[in-house]
Amino acid sequence: MVRDKKSGLKWSIDDKPVTIAKWDGAAVKNSLDDAVRKIMKEKYKYEENFKLVDIRLVICTVSCIFAMFALAWDYFYPFPESCTVLFICVVSYFIMMGILTFYTAYIEKSHFLVTHEKDQAGIDPDNVWVVDSCLKRFDDMYTLEIHFTNGTSKVERESSLTKSVSSWFDESGTLQLELFEKDVQSLHDNISSLEKKEK
Template identity: 80%
Template sequence: MVYNTVDKTGFKWSIEDKPVTIAKWDGAAVKNSLDDAVRKIMNEKYKYEENFKMMDTRLWICSISCLFAMFALGWDFFYPFPASRSVLFLCVVSYFIMMGILTLYTTYIERSHFLVSHEKDQAGIDPDNVWIIDSSLKRFDDLYTLVFHYTNGTTCAQRESSLTKSVSSWFDEDGTLQLQLFEKDVQSLHDEISSSEKKDK
């Protein structure tokens, strides 16, 4: 199998010129390798710009939570308990509040989104079209679900396309990802939305 090839669009498959091989019974590794492949396709094949705002927000929430914990630790070092009681109480409460915010954020805002990409207007006039991509792979299951959410930057019209297939469609017996096969399925989802957009114009 060749992993460094060029397709009709000029897109070159090459992840450090090495095949992506994982333990095929490790569901998390399987999902992560497929998600990374989708990210590569969107960023390199279609030249979309990845938006890290969603991930950055989660990191900020976690960082602030850690700061509360570190401040409590430092304060207790200089002013040992019970002198530090009130500060420790406030820091512990603040930490759990931030963890609650993080839980709400990941559950209702981030959800299963792993990629947000912006399709820039070639003329640089119209707002960006936004692609939000979700994926899921249940524990002890072989069915990987990939969902593309598209929002037109000008009309705010939304479209969606999805597929659910067994991961065995893209991994061989050794756990090596067949990149070209997976890229075809990702492209079909993308083109399904793009073609419907062109018909409406």
């Protein structure tokens, strides 16, 4: 492991600078989201909570089970004998897809990271940090939001920024992590300072 003098983060020797095609919006957003994940987990030592992703995977798995069962049933009991089972499986699959759409739109939303800040004494409930991001198609403005929930008081705070992705990528499409980390740290510290004033 080596330490980046500018950013303070530890990077493995085999890590390479993140370079992407500048005009690929999805790649730009994913690389910035991954950088936030790395900062929150390695700089602040927060533990990632995979519950949102796990629920989505369960919904998708159940949907696939319905589809696979319909396929297997039709193989052993060819149509029209399998008509009733196929109908039930198809309807169930579309219901599960509806549930998935509702879940991603109204529950998971644009959250790509949920982390827990453990109480040092191990007595109080965890503080929860939720991170959202948005980069619209054909737009260069990246929005990052950090939501904080105090584990004890349940008080919620949030901080956000919107900047052009050109602030963090050079002309070759390489992410300048030290610049991006400063902005993420500023959002984080803004919330932390408010939290300390309340205590």
